[in-house]
Amino acid sequence: MAIAITNLTKQFNERIAVDHLTLTIDQGEFFALLGQNAAGKTTTIKMLSCLLTPSSGDALMSGDSIVANPTAVKQKINISPQETAVAPNLSVKENLEFIARIYGGNKLEAKHKAVDMMTKFGLAERAQSKAKTLSGGLQRRLSIAMALISDPQIIFLDEPTLGLDIRARRDLWKILLELKGKITIVLTTHYLEEVEALADRVGIMHSGKLHALGTIDELKENTGQSSLEDIFLTLTEEV
Ligand SMILES: Nc1ncnc2c1ncn2[C@@H]1O[C@H](COP(=O)(O)OP(=O)(O)OP(=O)(O)O)[C@@H](O)[C@H]1O
DSSP states (O other), X not given: OOEEEEEEEEEETTEEEEEEEEEEEOTTOEEEEEESTTSSHHHHHHHHTTSSOOSEEEEEEXXXXXXXXXXXXXXXXXXXXXXXXXXXXXXXXXXXHHHHHHTTXXXXXHHHHHHHXXXXXXXXXXXXXXXGGSOHHHHHHHHHHHHHTTXXXXXXXXXXXXXXXXXXXXXXXXXXXXXXXXXXXXXXXXOHHHHHHHOSEEEEEETTEEEEEXXXXXXXXXXXXXXXXXXXXXXXXXX
């Protein structure tokens, strides 16, 4: 089991953003977390990646607790956050080498890792370009390459294709499909076709709670709906 979440809760003053979330995600699974705006997806990801402390509850990431042992957790995971994490004035190569060095690589190792990532992510031609001069799609690719350069066991992708055009989105899907099965991936997105194309399993959050969980086929069967969009609308209807 890669992720075991138990009663994870985050309260901001009066507002409960994540409400006793319990969920397990398998090793190598591609898991999509869906939900309307303010459902609690980003807050969940921030707690799981130790950027936010839970109000209560816990999660084990490959066996280590985000509450008791965040230092160990941080070595196993990485995140490509919603707000892009690239340093705009560093080149593509420098951004990658910088992160590789932070994770303990020496200069030569960092160089090799950066070259490897640039090749895998189709960024080699832009190695010397400042990150701010890249298109949105390439910046997002760089952000994901930076998250992967530490060889995490688990990666969180918060709306990785937000604002990308159709081609850039499809290009990114190809990269994500190549990662499938090799690493545990937790993705949040508002694009349901992205979920159909990529995810093994889907969790639908609403008001901080998990309203549904399963494969797309299971959700179709359980709700009697034939499209993921109809499933989503049914499960997030205000009661
Ligand atoms: N730092 C904060 N302080 C106060 N409230 C917060 C904070 N961060 C999030 N919230 C609130 O928690 C709730 C859940 O927010 P969250 O960003 O997790 O939702 P989301 O599902 O990721 O939404 P979106 O799809 O819009 O990104 C929202 O009501 C939000 O306003």
